[in-house]
Amino acid sequence: MNPWLLAQFLWIIPAIPLAASLVVLSLKSSRRKTAAAIAIGGQVAALILSIAVFVSTLGAREYRAFFNFTWFTAGYDHIQFGWLLDPLTAVMLVMVTLVSLCIFVFSVGYMADDEKFTRFFAYLSFFTAAMLGVVVANSLLLLFVCWELVGLASYLLIGFWIEKPSAAAAAKKAFITTRIGDLGFFLATTLAALLIFCGAMGKSGQFPLHVWLPDAMEGPTPVSALIHAATMVAAGVFLVARTYPLFAFGSVHGVTPSLTVVVWIGVITALMASLVAVAQVDIKRILAYSTVSQLGLMMVSLGVGGVAAGIVHLLAHAFFKALLFLGSGSVIHGCHGEQDIRKMGGLRTIMPVTFFTYAIGMMALSGVPLFFCGAWSKEAVLDATHHWPVSNLPWVLMIMGVLLTAFYMTRQMIYVFFGQPRSASAGAHESPSVMLIPLIVLAGCTVIFSVVLSPAWPWLESYLTGDHATLRWGDLLTSTVFVSLILVGAGIAAAAVIYRRFGGAIDPLQRAAPIVFRFLEERMWIDELYERTVVRFAKILAGLSDWLDRNVWDGFVRLFAAAGQLTGILTRGFDERGINAGVDEATTGARGLGWSVGRLHSGKVQGYLGVVAIGALALLLLLAWLA
Amino acid sequence: MNTAAFVVIAIFTLLGALAAATLPRLIHAALSLVVGFVGLAAFYILLGAEFVGLVQIFVYVGAVAVLIVFTILLTRREATERDPFNWLGAIVALAVFGGLLWTISHSDFVWQAHVPNQDLTVRRIGDALMTAYIWPLLCVGVLLTAAMIGALILVYEEK
Amino acid sequence: MSLGLILIASSGLFSIGLLAALSRRHAIFMLIGIELMLAAANLNFVAFWRFGPPSPNPHGALFAIFSIAIAAAEAAVGLALVIAVYRHYRTTSVDRMTQLKG
């Protein structure tokens, strides 16, 4: 099919979920089945279309088509909107639609007994629509619009259980933190790369702005899966990839200052997050931090020039992280909403399907080679980082990151699935099939992906970069394979050793090094830090403006009154010297004046109306006087 | 004759309006408002906009006044009590009136002898409404519907 | 009869409306005042149409018609509000409606 024609109708893909969400929103909250049917139907349609697009892009190389139209003309500059279709877009489309389809199906089971069921699906569809919009957007402006929509949707979803104060707070936090980033992005639409990266940092929870991501776990688990696996967090990475030329502008063999910044931010994020993840006890928080670290990984890969590698890892990560989140969701569902992994355990036998799928996800995440896509993409990233001319430190640090990842994932596995059932997992049960099928599908994807990703036949990577993939078995044995193999093995082994005979009592690490553990458990006190600095500052600002407000409003009333009183006091002084008693009148008069001016600010409509009339009169006279 | 008619109508209208604004009892005020509106309609007819005048009577006397009266009935308790009068408002209103007078008297355009446009036939209004003003017409239709529904919802009390 | 006279009359009408809107406490009085002011504005429209430059469409008069329609809507909603408020506070004095709390 003619690519340009195709590009012209690209908008349909985001439009479908949007329409679906609107329809669902207008439904009565009792029409649960209809709502789910419509939303999922929309997803299926979008998925089919995306696959069609993807397939049609397969043949050509350097496939690149876009469609622009002038939204409106302000003075002489036209505001252009448009859609862009290239391998990146196509892949992202398929990924987003597929993953969110799985999530939709999953949440049919997960949200089964929530009274705001329909609205939930409306929000989900809306979110997907916005995300797809980001993917297909051509101009930075449109991208920004969709970007903000994504932010809004995530706000709605995270705060879905708004009656939980923590949820509301988390929603606000996510919204504001990402806003801080988006501010940068918004400037970036006129300015340059680094500011764009601010936006990316916000959405992808990179180091200074990562705090919202773990808190976002207050949302329903499918939401966590959608936001933190597939879509929103990926948006940042996607953004950087999309605007990569801006970053790479004027590069000396692939190194520019901005890219360097990206790299270091990414590295810090990755390492810090994986450190923190070691000490968490909330199943979803662990996953969240792992997400953060993985995103850091992707950023690094982009920064060092391995764009394709980064994107590939993004896709892979999307699948297995969605899998993990849905798995955790299934676990939570099974444990009746319990999220503390210390209370679980022994679920291996109770919920076998969840266990196996989860295990696949875990191995993909921690990068066990050969059959799990995570491994290959991670290889690629590490490889790219290894060849970074600037310094080797990122590579080393990321190696540590990988080690830690393997470690904490194993820890989590042991906590949750092995050992004896503890308080929460005692009465656990396997989830309904409507929740299990998505898990299986995603697990399948994870495994299948490992084929198209393997360095032996780096099909996807070459598809993205636009050249043909060739089968080279030798590449299976790149240097990093062994390294990471060793690392992963080490990590898993360490965790296995440490937690081998763990009985749900105090965490061995904690016993070993309490201070450090506490430090990590408290997430390095970064939130507290912000609490002390940013928020405090904001509060002060608010207080200041409030104060100003009061004084601006009735400042001059007080002034009058004060003046009156002052005169009063003075004149009383005169009086007491027995000069003039009549001055009392003046003071009372002045006080009365102040009081009467104060009357202006009674909350009475008519008073205001009168003031308006007088003002209009004054304007009229002024006009007449000028003429 | 025109000017004489004008003076009569003006006095009629303004007296009605003044009564509407100052009478202590709400019900009397509402009814004298009707007088003012009738006077206004007479104004329109005098100005050759017969249709507008009739619409004025139709809408204001037939609909708005009845609405007001009904509201008075439904809020009976206070409708019968005397309403306080705030003289500050009178001063402001007087000031505004003075300002308007001053500006009108200083504008020479309004005092020139203009040749008046010929009277407005219903057909012309209809043509204008159906061609140049079709969108405003539709919008007003929508607005009225919305207002009606909104008013219903506001006063509806479910048993 | 010249434009000026009519304008004076309409300004008088407007001021009376303002008076009603400013100095009466009863919500319905305010509404009456607003209606009067609107009426004054309409009178101006018609007057300016009458003595203005000739044009194919009688814009002034049409404007008056539209504003009459809108005024009707406004009156309907306003009075509905008055009734609703009265049900809630048992008062129609704009001074005694002091809290937004339902």
Added chain:
Amino acid sequence: MPGEALDQIFVRAKGSILSLLSGAPEWLVQIVSALISITALLVVFPGLFALISVLERKILGRFQNRYGPNRVGPFGLLQPLADGIKMLIKEDVVPTRADKTMHFIAPIMMLIPALLALSVIPYGRNMTPFAIDAGILFLFAVGSTTELAVFMAGWGSNNKFSMLGAMRAIAQMVSYELPLIITVLPVVMIVGSLSGDAIVAAQDGYHFGIIPRWFVTTPWGATAFLLFFASGLVESNRTPFDVPEGESEIVAGHMTEYSGFKYAIFFMAEYLGMFAISGLGVTLFLGGWHAPIKALEIIPSYIWFFAKLSVLLFVFIWIRGTLPRTRIDHIMNFAWKFMLPMSFACVLAAALWHFQAGGLRGWLWSFALIAVIYAGLSRLLQTGRRFAPRTYRFAE
């Protein structure tokens, strides 16, 4: 044409009177001609009122199998005279707690619109007292002011029965004003004018040479006419819609506290309103002063008009003699759930007719449309409780 002299006799008379003061200033002539028309109206319609008042009593008497008034004068035709005298000399009672001014003004306010409304109806060829461009609109405009008069009567006499009656009256008048006006719309749409003369002129001629081109002969016209007549019954507070003065419940509604001449004025105003509505109906649907058959056009136009008018008035009386009083909430439901949609249906049908350029196809199309909508409405309004055991609601 033959009867031309007889037809135009009144017009000629007026012309000759005006010709007396040729040379007088133009405004004087205007005023005089206006005065002439006014006097004519003031002579004819009160007279008609007197006549109808006695005829109604006689007809009702026949309906109820008894003689009507037959003592005063030949066949009791002077009965209204006697009534008038009685009313005049009766004591005029005004309640002490009443709002005197309003109590006084109300009947006048009642009478004026009725008279004004009568002044724009074409009674015959060139016989429209005040031929204004928007006559129909004028009629409705002044007609809509009667509600205020009713309210004044109710509030002024400071009596709960009066108040109740007034509220009922206003409520039903307001609700039936919509169908009344919307049923007029199709005619106005087809004719393309708001003036009575133009509307009558548009109904000149005959289909196939026999059936007169009155709008009532078209499906939409017939429907609109029926709806119009029903709404007219309500507007003039006649049975079966006379709940505002339902003596069995609220003594005499807003007229409870009125006696003597004021009451007479109310009475008269009511009848004049009835005349106005009927006259309007004749003008809009029954071809105004046109003769039903070509041969009968010798008979002067005004006679035709009054003939049709009196037929309508007879139907008014007939209905009063036949139908029982309706319940107020039933009246309201009927207005909003049936009358309004049906009148809109008439508008649609008229539009259809117009775009079919009249003729048989237009006839069929609009008939089909109205039939469909009517069927749909009656199906919708089927509450299903029709034959269910009746539930009585008692006042607490």
